[in-house]
Amino acid sequence: MAMGTLLGGMSIAAPLGAQSLGNIIGSAKKVAKAASYSDAEMKVYFDQMSAEMDRNNPVAGPDDPYGQRIAALSQGLDTYDGLDLDIKAYLVRDVNAFAMANGTIRIFAGLMDDFSDDEVRYVIGHEIGHVKREHTKKRMQGALQRESAMSVAGTASNDVRQLASGELGKLFGNVISAQHSQKHEREADDYAFDFMQANSYEAEACVTALEKLNAMGGGGGGLPWLQTHPSPAKRAKRMRKKLA
DSSP, X not given: OOOOXXXXXXXXXOOGGGSOHXXXXXXXXXXXXXXXXXXXXXXXHHHXXXXXXXXXSOBOOTTSHHHHHHHHHTTTOSEETTEEOEEEEEOOXXXXXXXXXXXXXXXXXXXXXXXXXXXXXXXXXXXXXXXXXXXXXXXXXXXXXXXXXXOTTSOSOOSSOOOOHHHHHHHHHHHHSXXXXXXXXXXXXXXXXXXXXXXXXXXXXXXXXXXXXXXXXXXXXXXXXXXXXXXXXXXXXXXXXHHO
């Protein structure tokens, strides 16, 4: 699951003949650097994106009913399966959620309104799965590589640095809101299923949550972000087979 974001236009690089060999070599080095960022370096970017998202969306506090509910449902999950997690709710009416590789997980109030406690727990488990399987980390590496490849004139640097708000928004769109692969969603669903069973939650919530998403989505039209995700109906059918 990921939040939908409108992405800005993409600038076109100059024709090959207009570029110097030094610029081309410099771009190649940047692409290689993006693929080799350490976890600590990647965390810097994700921490910046998380802070930017929290600035632009109302976070449910400890005195808010949504804040109290998400705190109860995520109790004991500050650390889980070797991960440091930061699970909070946004007071946003969308039916949505997202995760970042630094352990940030945000559940939207609109989703909490429509989902039972165990269905919200399935969503939390699904998002933890994305973090654990390093899906957003791999997306970030790909996004940084694409940015490097487009900046052959050397106008952008891949050194870990403080990114501007516009850069953070673009990265968020590229990393969180891009097309989700069948493989990644299967891995996150399988992780959520095991998470539910390991914590003695009702595993059938994995199925009912996906069936609700399918009903809300109406083929993706009701929930636009579903257009970038594999069919929730097929995912629900697969999870029901796991239950059997």
